[in-house]
Amino acid sequence: MSDKKNIPYKIYLEESELPKQWYNVRADMKNKPAPLLNPATGKPVTLEELSGIFCEELAKQELDDTNAYIDIPEEIHTFYKMYRPAPLVRAYYLEKYLDTPAKIYYKFEGNNTSGSHKLNSAIAQAYYAKEQGLKGVTTETGAGQWGTALSMACSFFDLDCQVYMVKVSYEQKPFRREVMRTYGANVTPSPSDTTEVGRKILAEFPGTNGSLGCAISEAVEAAVSQEGYRYVLGSVLSQVLLHQSVIGLEAKAALEKYNEKADIIIGCAGGGSNLGGLISPFMGEKLRGEADYRIIAVEPSSCPSLTRGTYAYDFCDTGAICPLAKMYTLGSSFMPAPNHAGGLRYHGMSSVLSQLYDDRLMEATSVTQTEVFEAAEKFARVEGILPAPESSHAIKVAMDEALKCKETGEEKTILFGLTGTGYFDMYAYEKFHDGKMENYTLSDEEIAASIAKLPKVPGLE
């Protein structure tokens, strides 16, 4: 239970050690992520086009693949101090339980009211919207973590916040909705009749439970059709990975403080915001040839965009009104089975991570829902933290890797991202306890059918 180096259970950096700049991993990538395309022309979107959807500063960040470091504005830095630096935890009890020679660390991002890492980007996006003099922002939320984070951020900067919440989550998670209301947000179940695209989807699929892709379409329409509003997104985008780099920068600094070096870095991957943020500075070293790391993305077997998708241009949303992104995708028409890790039920993957994966700079693996909850419950019992289903995907693979070390006797250092807490996911835990949780693994035919519907891109056909 003790360590030669006397490493504490929780490594807290000082507030003065909070990163002052985000790190933009794209700057160090030889093969840059493919540009976003205007679906009408097949040409890369311009700053002007993008600024109609996003705040201008965020549009700039989205297109910036050359500047490695971008200053964190003072207001955001000060807000970060309310809940950051986040602890890097040495999982002594998990190591003991697994009886492994591996050293396990996790970067815990759940100690803020949004319950996850999403707040890191939400506060940045709200800040730039305020700076631009906007009235408000629109967004979608699935599991509710992003919507909660954005509500908190908008409340802080006194911005109107309109959240389109996937209908099934809106109904199954009334308490998530209530947290957003506490922070003053307007929450609408999606699809709704408040947008044209929502009405169209409702007409085509009456009684649908909604999906993240639908909710994105509605939120984008709401943004572009209201004066003084822009759309913000909690994952997938390169700007989001940029903001989330604060996770990796802190984790790296905390490890270095104790002369530790990670061998394996593991994160769950839905749209890629957490994994992208966690690995950024480590990947930077790898890209520059300064160090090597095994990096593993973990996705649910019911929504395996990296492990079983295809690398192609696709829409980010179901309504097909967003720019096209080149990414590993199951097809924007893909409707994932009801896996309880709502944050991982997305058809595509960050363009940055997709390119890194395609370049064999990281690995990916998929796991089933029940094995994830088994790992989650074990983790809760030995480490005390009740993990979110999303985060538990990383826990499962971290435990597997630590057990491999037990077999080989290797004393590897494993770092994984514990993105958030599961307080609003107890319905899923209940199903698990009652033995009513099902696994969904897609057939090759299902995936092929969905991928066959990928959009034709003008000029790329």
Add this chain to the structure above:
Amino acid sequence: MSDKKNIPYKIYLEESELPKQWYNVRADMKNKPAPLLNPATGKPVTLEELSGIFCEELAKQELDDTNAYIDIPEEIHTFYKMYRPAPLVRAYYLEKYLDTPAKIYYKFEGNNTSGSHKLNSAIAQAYYAKEQGLKGVTTETGAGQWGTALSMACSFFDLDCQVYMVKVSYEQKPFRREVMRTYGANVTPSPSDTTEVGRKILAEFPGTNGSLGCAISEAVEAAVSQEGYRYVLGSVLSQVLLHQSVIGLEAKAALEKYNEKADIIIGCAGGGSNLGGLISPFMGEKLRGEADYRIIAVEPSSCPSLTRGTYAYDFCDTGAICPLAKMYTLGSSFMPAPNHAGGLRYHGMSSVLSQLYDDRLMEATSVTQTEVFEAAEKFARVEGILPAPESSHAIKVAMDEALKCKETGEEKTILFGLTGTGYFDMYAYEKFHDGKMENYTLSDEEIAASIAKLPKVPGLE
């Protein structure tokens, strides 16, 4: 937003600064709390009698009013490191929002999965049960924070954990129940037909929603009727205040680190565990004449044991099977109105705090439910943390005191206890948002009727 002394937003002590001893405030009290009495004889309970209900070591702590410091066993100290030291937060944003010259600090105990300070005593009680070679423990829970904390602690020491959960909470808070199941606890809605006292209460009050007093009676019966089991309680008892002194010891050490001294210390008070723990070391200085502090207990106007109760011997439980304690009480037959701060719905108050209050060493005030939720929502929006309804009683009064400073221009330092988070209380927030929350203030007649039923104590009549 900055401070001359450069005080960070969150003051984290090092793990090496975690207190190694609990502080027993009774040792410094001139007027000791009145002893627990055996209701059959009217005589002070003996260690032997008490050891039939509680673990022996805990029974000793319960009776110990002379030793000022008690070592924290190594296993407990190590467990504490998983979530302690807890941060002392400087409420810069709240100060700014209130535009007050006052300096506001809060000791935040919500950053662990039980969501509150309750874990501090739960782990101690589970440890001593394990040390004694017991099979398991029984307890009651109202809002569910104590039950969750005890489930975590028992899971850690591999003890059986039987929780009697007030029926209305069991039904309204299925997710709390599910967290306890995640940690392996058995949860029974109370009153139940698994105990004699439960069956009796059900026969007398069919369709009752249950109460904390009933659940205590059931848990005690379950403990004494099973081989190898003892009963544990999350508040009221002097042993619990002892364990909770870790809150105050850390808060005091953190303030001293920055040469700060509290003028006013505020905490919510149900059974008294949080307030008692927070104030212990400060009260110790006050009792020894080394310093002075204004100390304020905050209770709900619907359950005002200190402000409107009477100081007398009473049962701790509704079933009248526990020892008698001298305390400020509304009568053990009192059934509080459905205030959403379940942790404050208790008819009595810790004997230690009752004596200190009777000796005018601390003040008490009561607040209504709606003003508490108004303060809670404001706090959430500016400080980012979603507070539990219980904790929000302290927030309300801290804000009031800070506003008084604004009027007088005094630069007082206010410290309050933020005992936990409100993630499982969103039903209450929903009622508040929908304008459906009611206030309950008791009439003098109601209180008099309840107090008239206080037990007759042999030899004290």
